[in-house]
Each structure stands twice: as structure tokens, then as C-alpha cells.
Amino acid sequence: MSTIPINPEESPSFISELIYQLKIKDAMSTRLITASRTDTLRTVQEQMKEHKITGVPIVQGTRLLGIVSMDDIIRALNDGTIDEKVDVAMSRQLIVLEEEMPLAFGVSYMDKYRFGRFPVLNKDKELVGIITSRDILIALLVEFNKEAEAREQEPQGPPDDAQIRREFAVKKFDFEHAGKPTSEFKKELKGLGLAPRLLRRIAVASYEIEMNQVVHSDGGTIAMKVTPGTVEIVAIDNGPGIPDVQQALEEGYSTATEWVRSLGFGAGMGLPNAKRSADEFEITSSEQGTTVRCRFELATEEGA
């Protein structure tokens, strides 16, 4: 386990973010097993055996002098120098990490230098920990777990699989631009090869709820969302709301002004028309605004 199978450039963004967010000190072990330069290699060998470790930093106080690895011990056993002081055998050319470095440094050092462990220093060059590839993997797994739990806690919205999404602002009494969003939606859907009858139903519902916003609301938005198998038209306005939604859905009921009626609108047919045209119709209203949602199933239409 001398390398970590993580390539900072090619990993999923979540992993590359994580290894830059986490610091060496988040993953390192601070339970230090150290020896002093006057200890013998045999003492170090016993420490390794007892603590099941493969490297022991040699220190003077908090100052790192060198490191004795399992390889050094094997060599000493071979050469018959196992009872000599660590001074003679320890590696002094040390590659160290700093505790504030991103964990990504640890990952790349493991790959680059092929050492099993790296001593970690603080900014005052004091030995504060040691890090192995195992420490890094454990830290990553712990973070994965935390992240997975956090994601489970998040409210799960429906996955957004929209293939096409168009949205237009609708202004109060803007009869001049009314109908434009619906025309754009229709054009877009025509390009998808929808059956004419379905296209018409969508256009009727879209235009009716659009005109409803123009005539009755303080303005809002109208949007079309196309997903595999469905088209959804959603009109959301900023108020003032419909006091009696049930009544508004009755044919012939209207609160439109005379001049709106003189244009051929406001006959109390808008919402009923939209409702009849849609496969699913949903309306919610409060003083903060009204949302009308019309859904169309693409599969149910003949020839679609």
C-alpha cells in the first residue's frame, strides 16, 4: 500500500475537491512513536514490533533528526549492527510534509517518493505527526461517509432531467408581447416532431395561463420543461393571488375589466380551457402568487 490510486487531475471533482479541502493534519496520526539518537537499533526494532509500525522518527525534543525504517533494521540485522546507536543507520535525507498542506500533497508525495510514511512538521519545524497512505485513505473514507450522510439528510427534489427548458418573463397588461412565449414553445416542440393535436393542446394551455398572467397578475414567468415523455408548462406569478380558486376554474366566471373583455379576453374560459387541455393540471394560489402547472404525456397521444 505504498501508492494511493488517486490522480488529482483525473478523479471525480468531489475527490479532487476533498483532497484539496482536507489538510495533512486532518489525516495524520499524532500518536507518535519516536526514539532518540542514543537508542539502539534493537530498541527501535522492538518498538516496531510492539506497535506494528514500519518506521520510527528519531527526535531530539520536538526536533526531527531522521527516520529509521524497517529496511534500515533489516540491513542492520544483516550487517550485524543491530546493537549500534540509531545515529549510524538512520536516514537523514528526509522528505517531510507540513501540517497545513492540502492532503493532495500527501497523495502526490506517496506516488512520487515511494516512501511508506512521511513525518509531518508544523510551521515551527517541530514534529507533530506522521502520515501513511493508510491514514490518507481512512481520512478520505471518513469524509465520504460524512458527505454521504449529509446528502441523505438533504431534501430530495425530483432529479432534474429536463432536456429542454425555456422561460420567459410575463408583464402585467403587456398585450403586445403576449403569446410570444407560447409561440416559442410551440416552435420548439414542433421541431421535436410532436403530433399536431398534442401541439395544439399544449399551445392552448400555455397561451391561456400566459394571458391569465397578463390580465390578472402583477407579472411573473412562464416556463416550458421537456423531459423524456412529458412536456410541462408552468406559470408562476408574483400575486395578488386568486381568492377563490374553485370559482376561477368555473367556466364563465371572470374578474376581468371591461377593456380586457373588449379585446376578447376575460370571458372566464382561460383556466377551464387550460385544465381541459392538459393531462394533469395543478393550481395553487396565495396572496404571494399563483402557480399553474400543466403536464402533457407524450406517449398517450395518437401518432405522437
Place this chain on the structure above:
Amino acid sequence: MHINEITAQLEMTIVSGDSKTEVLGAYTSDLLSDVMAHANEGDVLITIQAHRNAVAVASHVDIPAVIVCNDRPVPDEMLEAGNEHGIAICTTPLSQYEVSGRLYTLFAKEP
């Protein structure tokens, strides 16, 4: 039938659009929601609504031509909308009743 074949009978002028526009039937209404709910594709719309929203409605339900009755003036923006959506606009001094009646007879004679 094409609209240029019925101009004389309906005393109408084609003010914009293709004179060869074909109509398959007719729907008479001044309520645009009613038009959207009941007009058929290919119908000519007989109305007094002379504004761009009438054209928008026509385009949404695939009405190829609009006949504006009672010699109501057609604003430029309605003509523009007609050109934009490829919808012919005609005017006539006749009322919706007159136009509807004459057109009904004409369609009835069609083979």
C-alpha cells in the same frame, strides 16, 4: 377553398398574407378563449377582434386566415403579426353573421 376564391362573395379585401391561403372551414367568435377551445385546424376565423392577440390565438390553433368584420380598422401591428406567423388577414364591411352565413353556404356547396 382558397381565400382569393371567396373575396367577391364575402365582399372582402385581403390586406396581408398569401391570397392562395387555403381554408377548410370557419369559426365565428369574438371570445379568444372560445376560439382556442373550439376552432378547428384550418378554419378561417370570423371576428371583430382586430389586434395582434387575435393573430396569436390563430397561430396557436393553426388558423390560417382571419376575417375582420364590420370594416374594423386593422392596426399595423396586427398585419406585422400576420406576416410573422404566416396568417392572412382580410377585412369586410359585412357583419360576422353575414360572413358566417355566406361562407356556410359556400362550404355546403363544396363537393
